[in-house]
Amino acid sequence: xxxxxxxxxxxxxxxxxxxxxxxxxxxxxxxxxxxxxxxxxxxxxxxxxxxxxxxxxxxxxxxxxxxxxxxxxxxxxxxxxxxxxxxxxxxxxxxxxxxxxxxxxxxxxxxxxxxxxxxxxxxxxxxxxxxxxxxxxxxxxxxxxxxxxxxxxxxxxxxxxxxxxxxxxxxxxxxxxxxxxxxxxxxxxxxxxxxxxxxxxxxxxxxxxxxxxxxxxxxxxxxxxxxxxxxxxxxxxxxxxxxxxxxxxxxxxxxxxxxxxxxxxxxxxxxxxxxxxxxxxxxxxxxxxxxxxxxxxxxxxxxxxxxxxxxxxxxxxxxxxxxxxxxxxxxxxxxxxxxxxxxxxxxxxxxxxxxxxxxxxxxxxxxxxxxxxxxxxxxxxxxxxxxxxxxxxxxxxxxxxxxxxxxxxxxxxxxxxxxxxxxxxxxxxxxxxxxxxxxxxxxxxxxxxxxxxxxxxxxxxxxxxxxxxxxx
RNA sequence: GGCGCCGUAGCCAAGUGGUAAGGCCGCAGACUGCAAAUCUGCCAUUCAUCGGUUCGAUUCCGAUCGGCGCCUCCA
Numbered sequence: 001x002x003x004x005x006x007x008x009x010x011x012x013x014x015x016x017x018x019x020x021x022x023x024x025x026x027x028x029x030x031x032x033x034x035x036x037x038x039x040x041x042x043x044x045x046x047x048x049x050x051x052x053x054x055x056x057x058x059x060x061x062x063x064x065x066x067x068x069x070x071x072x073x074x075x076x077x078x079x080x081x082x083x084x085x086x087x088x089x090x091x092x093x094x095x096x097x098x099x100x101x102x103x104x105x106x107x108x109x110x111x112x113x114x115x116x117x118x119x120x121x122x123x124x125x126x127x128x129x130x131x132x133x134x135x136x137x138x139x140x141x142x143x144x145x146x147x148x149x150x151x152x153x154x155x156x157x158x159x160x161x162x163x164x165x166x167x168x169x170x171x172x173x174x175x176x177x178x179x180x181x182x183x184x185x186x187x188x189x190x191x192x193x194x195x196x197x198x199x200x201x202x203x204x205x206x207x208x209x210x211x212x213x214x215x216x217x218x219x220x221x222x223x224x225x226x227x228x229x230x231x232x233x234x235x236x237x238x239x240x241x242x243x244x245x246x247x248x249x250x251x252x253x254x255x256x257x258x259x260x261x262x263x264x265x266x267x268x269x270x271x272x273x274x275x276x277x278x279x280x281x282x283x284x285x286x287x288x289x290x291x292x293x294x295x296x297x298x299x300x301x302x303x304x305x306x307x308x309x310x311x312x313x314x315x316x317x318x319x320x321x322x323x324x325x326x327x328x329x330x331x332x333x334x335x336x337x338x339x340x341x342x343x344x345x346x347x348x349x350x351x352x353x354x355x356x357x358x359x360x361x362x363x364x365x366x367x368x369x370x371x372x373x374x375x376x377x378x379x380x381x382x383x384x385x386x387x388x389x390x391x392x393x394x395x396x397x398x399x400x401x402x403x404x405x406x407x408x409x410x411x412x413x414x415x416x417x418x419x420x421x422x423x424x425x426x427x428x429x430x431x432x433x434x435x436x437x438x439x440x441x442x443x444x445x446x447x448x449x450x451x452x453x454x455x456x457x458x459x460x461x462x463x464x465x466x467x468x469x470x471x472x
Numbered sequence: 473g474g475c476g477c478c479g480u481a482g483c484c485a486a487g488u489g490g491u492a493a494g495g496c497c498g499c500a501g502a503c504u505g506c507a508a509a510u511c512u513g514c515c516a517u518u519c520a521u522c523g524g525u526u527c528g529a530u531u532c533c534g535a536u537c538g539g540c541g542c543c544u545c546c547a
Contacts, residue, residue, distance in 0.1 A: 017547080025547090032547040061545080157475055158543065182544065206545095228547030238544085259477095260547070262540090297495070298485070303478075303540075310484060313496035320495085323509065362486090370486050374494035381494095381511095388503095388511055442505055449507080460508050468509090 004043070004254070006223045011049045014040060015214040015252070017227040017235065018054040018112075021091035022063040024277040025098050027291070027306060028261050028268055032228045034292055035258040035300040035367075037104045039226065041410050042363045053111040053217045055210055056095075058088035059203055060115075064192050073191065080193035085116075098278045101288040103412035111217045115209040119195045122204045122212040126184045128246040135245075138175050140187030140200040146180040149241050155255060156233035182238055184208050207238040215243055215251070225252040229259055261295075261304040268306075281311075290315040293413045296369045317377075321414045324380045325404050326470065327387065328397045329417075342389040346382065348396045355379035356403055363410065376407055422469070426457055430467060433459070 006012045016036045019025055025033075036054075043050050057063075067087040068080060075083075092114075096106050106112075126142055129135035134148045146152050183205040188194040194201040214222060227236060236255065243251035263274040281291055294314035298304045355375050362371035383392065383400065392400070401416075408414050422430075433448035449459050456472045 019547085027547095029547045035547095153543095156542070180544080229541075230546050233542065234544045235546095258547070260541085265539095267540090294484090301477095302485090305484080307483085309496085313484065316497085317495050320509095327509085368486070370484090370494070374486065377494055384510060385512090437505085440505075446506070458508070461504075461506095462509090463503080470509095 004048070004223070006048070007219075007221045007253070010047065011051060012043050012224060013218040013222045014043075014050055014052045014224045014226065015210070015218055015222050016052065016054045016225070017210060017231055018056050019091075019095050020057040020060050020063065021088045021095055022060070022066050023091060024279060025095055026268065027263075027276045027278065027281070028228075030098065030102060030278060030291070031261050031295050031304065032258045033099060033104060034102060034295045036226050037108070038296060038300070038367055038369065038410065039224070039256065040108065042367060045360075045406075045409065046364065051110045051218060052108070053113065053214060054109055055213050056088075056092055056112060056114045057209065058092070058114050058116050059084065059193070060206065063088060068191055068193075071191075077194060080191075084193050088114075101278060101282070102292045103289060111213075113213045113217060115204065115213070118209060118213050118216065119204065121216050122208045123185075123197050125208065125212045125215070125242065125246055127198065129184065129242065132245055132248075134241075135184055136177065137199050140202055141183055142185040142199055143176050143181045144184055144238070144241055144245070145177060146182070146241065147178060149245055152180075152241055153233075153237060155240060156237050158233065158237070182207065182234065184242070207235055208242060210235070211239050211242040211246075211251075214239075215247075220247050220249075220251070222252045224254045224256060226256040226258070229257045232257055258300045259303050261306045263306045265305055265307075276306075284308075286311055287315060287318075289413050290318055293318050293411065296411055297373055299370060300367055317373075318413050321376070321380065321404075323470070324384065325401070325414050326417065326468070327384070328392075328400045328404065330397075330468075332391045332394055332397065342386065345386060345390050348383060348386065348392050349399055351379065351382055352396075352399055352403055356406070359403075359407060369411075372407075372410070379403075422457070426452065426455060429455075430457075430459070430469065434467060437461075 004012065014036075016033075019029060040050050040052055063084060067084045068075075071079060071083055099106065126135055129144065130137075130142070132148075134145050135142050136145060137143075185197060185199055185208070186202050186205055187199070188201040188203070192203065194203055214225070225236070225239075232255075240251065262268065263272075263276065266272055266274060268275050278288060278291070282288060290311055291314070294306070294310050295304065297314060297317070355378065358375035359372045362368040362375060365371075379400075386392065404414060405416065408416075429448055429452055433445050433452070436442075436444040436448060452459060452469075453472070457469050458472055460468045460470070462468065
């Protein structure tokens with residue numbers, strides 16, 4: 001997809017459909033957000049200033065259902081809004097906690113608009129559509145006249161002749177001109193929070209918020225718009241209809257959709273008992289960054305089969321990279337002396353540049369993360385082998401570390417370790433084991449090593465007698 | 473009924489008209505007091521099946537089998 005021609009050179013505008021905050025995000029949602037984070041990181045690394053807008057949907061059928069059930073029938077509009085806000089605030093906060101856990105930083109978003117803060121813009125957009133003859137009111141609701149937009153259905157490649165109209169719609173629910181018409185503004189119903197509008201009290205339809213907020217914050221021409229494949233139709237198709245119906249020209253240049261995931265080969269669903277939130281994984285002792293790695297070791301446009309075995313493999317792969325980073329961070333004088341010569345010796349800096357080139361070329365080729373990771377792993381193998389025999393210099397290690405930082409800037413799985421100090425008691429145990437080893441008291445040394453392991457500290461003895469440790 | 477996707481080793485997975493990256497697991501060996509880490513070697517004559525095009529196909533075309541998605545809830 002690179003080089004990407006954007007509306008403003010050097011700037012990429014990105015709109016992504018965000019969460020509906022009435023529950024915790026599940027791992028499928030997170031796959032999509034991870035893919036968008038990846039896209040943004042690669043664009044940024046490629047030199048673009050990315051202006052990223054992600055909406056927070058805080059008014060919607062399920063939100064209303066869940067937030068209003070405790071309220072008495074006679075509750076006023078203010079109370080209804082307050083109850084809705086209490087629910088959405090809670091899950092919005094949880095959502096960003098989950099994103100942070102998988103290294104998606106909240107401050108990487110340029111705009112995070114809440115739908116409820118953009119009701120006037122939505123009303124204004126609907127009025128523009130009315131003025132263009134593309135919207136009509138019926139009993140306090142407003143509908144989009146799909147027949148008025150000839151290219152409706154192009155994104156989803158809908159064959160409107162062959163469609164089974166009404167196959168999964170309540171054909172008689174609304175009084176529409178056509179069953180394909182969709183609602184822009186929903187007339188008030190008892191028990192729902194409402195806003196005043198030119199058509200009477202009501203609330204926005206599902207699709208209008210993305211058009212209104214995206215146009216307001218990113219402008220009349222957006223470079224990239226992304227979401228899960230399920231949003232292609234109807235959500236994105238309807239966004240196109242709304243935005244282009246108002247603007248009179250193309251709104252989004254590139255649509256990018258991420259595939260779904262399966263869980264152990266089956267569609268994730270609560271009834272199958274294979275429905276997981278990130279919190280469920282953490283409760284099982286899963287490193288959230290291993291989840292991120294597992295997702296990113298597969299291509300975003302392919303169905304991903306999530307499994308706990310796969311998570312284990314991801315963790316093992318990450319450990320190899322993290323161990324390698326630790327090795328490169330160490331001073332070469334600590335390394336056991338190699339033979340000093342090696343017939344297969346390469347110039348580490350040259351080898352590094354090859355890997356770096358391959359890494360970025362893979363990512364520039366439609367975010368080919370599996371190939372980018374392969375470039376990284378072959379480098380790790382080559383340099384480990386060389387370092388065993390012909391220790392890399394401090395300068396070479398630093399160059400490798402710089403590339404590990406660079407690649408971690410995309411994958412976020414092998415960050416630089418902070419010099420986290422060990423507790424004094426752990427320190428004492430390590431010293432005690434050293435003493436036991438020196439006394440050739442192997443039973444005691446092994447006992448202490450097991451004890452430390454139980455505390456999450458893994459020891460690695462080195463040839464020269466030094467001992468290094470890492471957290472499990 | 474219409475539109476579309478996928479099928480590569482035990483598992484995950486990239487890839488190309490020119491003879492199969494990488495990761496995990498596993499096996500053997502080196503190193504180690506034992507481990508761990510690392511290294512060395514092994515781990516798909518083959519890319520669902522059958523045809524076709526081609527000097528040559530896993531890659532293009534067709535058919536078949538298998539899995540899946542969409543056609544107004546859904547990341």
